[in-house]
Amino acid sequence: MATIKEVAALAGVAPSTVSYVLSGSRKISDRTREAVHAAIAELGYYPRASARTLRGARTDVLVLAVPRRPGRARAVDGCFAIEVSDAARAHGYDVLMMTDRNGVDGLRRIARSGLADAAVLMAVQEQDPRIDAVSELAFPTALIGHDDGCALPAVDLDWEAAVRLAVRRTAEAGHRRMVFLASADHEIDSRRGYALRGLRGARKAARETGAEVRIHPSTGTAERLGALLRTALTTRPEPTALVVQHLLLLPRLLEEVAALGLRVPGDLAVVLVGSLPDDPVSGALPRIELPVGRMAQEAVRLAVEAIDTGPDAPRDRGDARQLIAPVMAPGAPVPPPPPGRTG
Amino acid sequence: MATIKEVAALAGVAPSTVSYVLSGSRKISDRTREAVHAAIAELGYYPRASARTLRGARTDVLVLAVPRRPGRARAVDGCFAIEVSDAARAHGYDVLMMTDRNGVDGLRRIARSGLADAAVLMAVQEQDPRIDAVSELAFPTALIGHDDGCALPAVDLDWEAAVRLAVRRTAEAGHRRMVFLASADHEIDSRRGYALRGLRGARKAARETGAEVRIHPSTGTAERLGALLRTALTTRPEPTALVVQHLLLLPRLLEEVAALGLRVPGDLAVVLVGSLPDDPVSGALPRIELPVGRMAQEAVRLAVEAIDTGPDAPRDRGDARQLIAPVMAPGAPVPPPPPGRTG
DNA sequence: CTGTTAGCGCTTTCAT
């Protein structure tokens, strides 16, 4: 591996001149610059990242704290990871994955060893210990997943607006009785932001539209889902639509709906909130997709800004808490209720 | 941020002594060691990765080349990424994600700037340009996804054995006529290893079991899948089982099967090959799961070995090409064919 | 058992 010294020797200039040619931070004569470029090309020179970092104190790397969750959630997390990596490259950053079970130790290790300039934290929870860790370290950080009561810059889908929009569209399609299948009970119990906001959106939309919205918490286990749906969907007068925020069990849910003898959308409209883009299970159902790409881009932007402005500055900034407005997926309107059951 | 010098000063020793305490590569008196540890704790010292790397030429980082694929494939890739990161940590390595559209440029940049010690390449294809790139760079590399005719260490599910096992189990359950839905036609046309191996396994198992196995290439687009299935499943005498290797469109496939009026498993057994672990769509279907975790572990092991032995050594080693033996998921046997249709 | 020192490759004053 060639070094800047060898390049300088070959080009007949000083090492510093090579550095200046590369950084462009000094005026260099055409002749010299060309000689340097020729030497670089000939030797296949590429600057050593570790030397630059040691000198300059910038790594141009972001840590991405990926949550460790089982099953389908892992697929969602993986998608986010890829999108964050793409977005980071657009800002000139690479992404280091941090998947430690206890995210705190990993973040500490990476921050303190100077492996990264900033962190992006995924799937942030209320009272997330990682938040204390990065705060204590004064490590520039952006969050994916909004947590009220945390001063760090964050981005999230506006879950309240999303559920509200889904319910409104459903009501506008003519449905007067619908079930809202909220987040899983354990998510609500542990007061996850998206869970609470979703509930709020459902209540608001119910008030605004005058439709009857029966709110049911979902369940984390597939076993209890069947009983839950049976109750929710067969209680008379039967609902004509099902708005779902808890999508991890969606395939199972659709099976159960079918097992109840209900056809979608003939007997029952199913509307999704926060589905994964391109998910084939969601198929052509009316839905509001989780804007994974945009969320990743915003998170990276916030993290990079936090590097430049210092970790504490964002508190003051108005644009440091991005709530992304929900959009119904195009081409999949909410179907009307079965004839004769609109009232 | 504290440096080794400050620690040394506080402990009243030389900087090198601190280094030796940390590395353990020299005998240090208890008194000195304790003093150093105390100073380290007091200052919250943590060694700077860039300085170590500059000095020692090791980064303790692996690059993971993540393919850029749309939709559901992205979820699979994300899962692999997370598993690779976990496995790497177990070996003391961090993982840098590389998601460039043209993987070659990204790999070059990272290898030549010394950001990583080795690469793990996902979703390797026949004639993958990334393979030329890492070979040219003499960069230690392991592959996830087997490619015949490439000398690099690699790991993959034994797709031939997997399809063979699936077909045999299906035959053993009493099915005499089945359809094997192979990889998508474009995958077969571009001679992807897993696609060709799957076909071979199906043919072998057909010969061995004497069952009639109708082999159909799948399709990349959901639109044509319906027609394909209609033909495959309704041609008389009708098959009683469907063995599927092409799982990206599985939900759509199940819908189409239902639309044909066939119930699973009452009218038709569906057996999956290479399904994602914990995938709720696969549900309780009989299946051979893609051993994502084990593949990631093996890939990391191979990559780390390639660092230690030099990038060219693996050519000689027998264990450098891991084909993982397929296993039927427990608790989900292939159901028998409908009564009266076994022959 | 411990200290002194050179140097990894780069950027950036300071000097000309």
Added chain:
DNA sequence: ATGAAAGCGCTAACAG
């Protein structure tokens, strides 16, 4: 318009 030289933080000879 260019060079010379210091130093980022660490490790590993070399020297007691």
